[in-house]
Amino acid sequence: MHSGIYYPPGSLKARVCAQGARELAQYCEERQLPLHRPGKLLVPVRAQDASQLGLLESRAAAHGIAVQRIDRDTLGRMEPDVRSATGEALLVPNTAVVSPSAVLDAVSRECQDASVDIRCGGRLERVEPTCQRLTWAGVGLSYGHAINCAGAHADTVAHHFGAGRRYTLLPFRGAYWRLDPHSGIRLRHLIYPVPDLRVPFLGVHTTTSVTGDVYLGPTATPAFGRENYRGLQGITLTEAGRIAALLASQLIVGRDGFRRLAWQESARISKRGFGVAARALLPGLRIEHLLATDKVGIRAQLLDRTTGRLVMDFLVERGHSATHVLNAISPAFTSAFALARHLIDGYIEQRSLNEMVELER
Ligand SMILES: Cc1cc2nc3c(=O)[nH]c(=O)nc-3n(C[C@H](O)[C@H](O)[C@H](O)COP(=O)(O)OP(=O)(O)OC[C@H]3O[C@@H](n4cnc5c(N)ncnc54)[C@H](O)[C@@H]3O)c2cc1C
Numbered sequence: 001m002h003s004g005i006y007y008p009p010g011s012l013k014a015r016v017c018a019q020g021a022r023e024l025a026q027y028c029e030e031r032q033l034p035l036h037r038p039g040k041l042l043v044p045v046r047a048q049d050a051s052q053l054g055l056l057e058s059r060a061a062a063h064g065i066a067v068q069r070i071d072r073d074t075l076g077r078m079e080p081d082v083r084s085a086t087g088e089a090l091l092v093p094n095t096a097v098v099s100p101s102a103v104l105d106a107v108s109r110e111c112q113d114a115s116v117d118i119r120c121g122g123r124l125e126r127v128e129p130t131c132q133r134l135t136w137a138g139v140g141l142s143y144g145h146a147i148n149c150a151g152a153h154a155d156t157v158a159h160h161f162g163a164g165r166r167y168t169l170l171p172f173r174g175a176y177w178r179l180d181p182h183s184g185i186r187l188r189h190l191i192y193p194v195p196d197l198r199v200p201f202l203g204v205h206t207t208t209s210v211t212g213d214v215y216l217g218p219t220a221t222p223a224f225g226r227e228n229y230r231g232l233q234g235i236t237l238t239e240a241g242r243i244a245a246l247l248a249s250q251l252i253v254g255r256d257g258f259r260r261l262a263w264q265e266s267a268r269i270s271k272r273g274f275g276v277a278a279r280a281l282l283p284g285l286r287i288e289h290l291l292a293t294d295k296v297g298i299r300a301q302l303l304d305r306t307t308g309r310l311v312m313d314f315l316v317e318r319g320h321s322a323t324h325v326l327n328a329i330s331p332a333f334t335s336a337f338a339l340a341r342h343l344i345d346g347y348i349e350q351r352s353l354n355e356m357v358e359l360e361r
Contacts, residue, residue, distance in 0.1 A: 001025065001096045002331035003040065005060040005067065006197065012314045013331065016342055018063050020335035024103070025096055027337065033102045034210035040095035040190045041070070043084035045203075045280040049194040050086045056194070057090065067092050081185045083283045095190060099210045100333060124150070127160040129320050145348055146322040152226040152300040154326050163319035164326055170246050170303040170310065171226055172201070174218030176295040177274060179206070183289035187214060191281050198257040200301065200312050200329055204268070204277045215295060216278045219268045220261065222247055229296050246303060253308055302327040314339065316347060323347045 001024055004017030028035040044050050053069070060067040070078065072087030082089075111118060122137025133142050150157040152171055158164030179185060192205040201220040208214050224243050227234030250258045267273035275287045302311040314335075315326040323343060332339065 001098060001334040003060075003065050003092045003095045004063050004331070004334075005056050005065050005092060006195065006202070007059070007063075007313075009059070009062045011312075012316075012339075012342070013335070014059075014063055016314075016335040016338035017331050018065055020331075020338035021094070021096070023337040024098065024334060027106075028098050028103065031106055033106060034099045035096055036098075036208070036210055037094065037096045038189050038208055040092040040192055041075075041079060041082065042090040042092065042192050042194050043075075043082060043281065044086050044088070045083075045193045047085050050088070052194045052197070053088060053090050055197070060092070065092065066094060079187065079189060079191065081187065081282055081284055082191050083281060090194075091189070097190070097208060097210055102210075124157055124160065129161050129322065132321050144321065147343070147348070148322065148324040149328065151328060152298050154300065154324060154328065155302065158317065158319070158324040158326060161319050161322050161324065163322065163324050164317050166304060166306045167302050167311070167315070167326055168242075168246070168305055169226060170243065170250075170301050171223040171228065172220045172299040172301055173223040173228065174220060174297045174299050176207075176215040176217030176293055177271070177278075177290040178293045178295075179214040179216055179285075180289045180291050181214075183285070185214075185282055185284055185289070193281060196257055196260070199261050200310060201261070201299070202330070204274070204281070206281070215293065216274075216290065217295070218297065218299075219265060219274065220299060221265050221269055223298055226298065226300075229298065249308065250303075250310075256309060258310075299329060300327070301329055316343060318347050 001021045002017055003021060004014060007013035007017060025035060042053070042056065044053065057067055057069065068091040070089040070091050075082065075084055075087065075089045108118060124134060124136050126135040133140060134146065148154055148157045148161070152169060155164055155167050155169045187206055187208065190206055190208060193203040195202045204217060206214055206216055222243065224240040225234040225236060226239070251262060268277050271290060272287060275285065275290060279285050302315060304311055311327045314328060314332060317324045317326060325343065
């Protein structure tokens with residue numbers, strides 16, 4: 001769960017992340033779901049990142065999030081296995097870890113207890129927005145108000161509704177390695193590099209799961225399909241061509257640090273290259289300490305076709321009797337409860353939230 005310190009004041013992320021984190025922690029506490037509060041240490045991996053610590057401190061102050069500047073000696077005592085290019089670090093004590101599957105199971109159970117009809121495994125096939133009808137898994141449904149939260153497919157679903165035409169997905173794959181528990185590296189906190197705030201990725205960091213496993217990652221390498229979790233899985237020629245063209249145009253224009261990101265991330269595709277990035281945080285890490293894992297996700301990153309820029313904030317677009325949650329990238333999981341309330345209050349009239357009605361099979 002992110003604390004919310006990264007996001008510029010006024011952004012939707014800033015408005016919902018810190019509040020969402022508080023609500024999610026409370027939700028887990030009340031239901032006795034796994035919740036650990038190791039806190040996060042942000043360390044500059046390059047001397048020129050030092051000034052970013054001050055910027056992050058001022059953002060934390062603006063959002064009411066407690067942080068503490070840590071000097072070289074204290075960092076050495078707190079985390080002897082961690083390197084900071086300047087010796088300093090920023091401690092975010094409230095950053096916590098939960099179990100997403102435990103949270104989703106609990107939410108799903110409570111929804112069903114409240115008579116919400118949850119259907120899985122189907123695909124939205126057709127939409128007739130003017131008569132508020134859609135076809136899902138061969139079933140015809142009418143809707144009062146449709147809410148599109150289709151993650152890496154949210155742009156195409158929005159296009160079915162005639163919304164979000166200026167946006168398209170540029171998917172990135174986020175892969176992780178597991179730290180060998182016998183590496184001798186001991187971490188008390190989550191360790192993050194000071195990020196490049198021009199791009200929506202936080203860089204290779206450590207995550208200690210609720211079961212105590214330490215993961216290193218994620219990468220942000222281009223995925224050539226929306227479900228391209230590994231190798232050639234989930235790739236179609238048309239989609240791969242579309243993504244390759246978007247990537248090429250981003251590289252040519254080279255805006256917002258995209259070339260540096262591409263150069264950095266292409267090096268991290270190999271285990272050796274990834275090891276170099278991870279060693280910037282953990283100098284004692286050796287390549288054999290990185291164990292293969294199937295933990296991987298697709299970052300559902302949106303690109304604005306009119307500006308040619310990656311969309312940094314969450315984006316919500318209101319259509320005819322429909323609301324489209326576009327660009328639900330990190331920290332949308334952390335923010336979920338607060339973001340949901342923002343959507344209901346700000347975009348959706350309660351009276352239009354009629355139940356879906358099954359029409360035909
Ligand atoms: C590597 C990685 C690390 C991350 N780390 C963090 C983190 O530390 N903290 C954090 O807060 N967030 C993190 N995130 C972001 C977080 O995972 C997402 O913000 C969150 O999952 C978004 O939730 P969602 O419900 O909007 O979309 P999703 O979880 O993507 O769910 C979308 C759903 O829509 C369904 N769907 C799609 N298309 C259709 C269709 N046509 N018909 C029917 N169903 C459809 C899909 O099957 C899926 O079930 C991370 C993401 C990645 C990739």
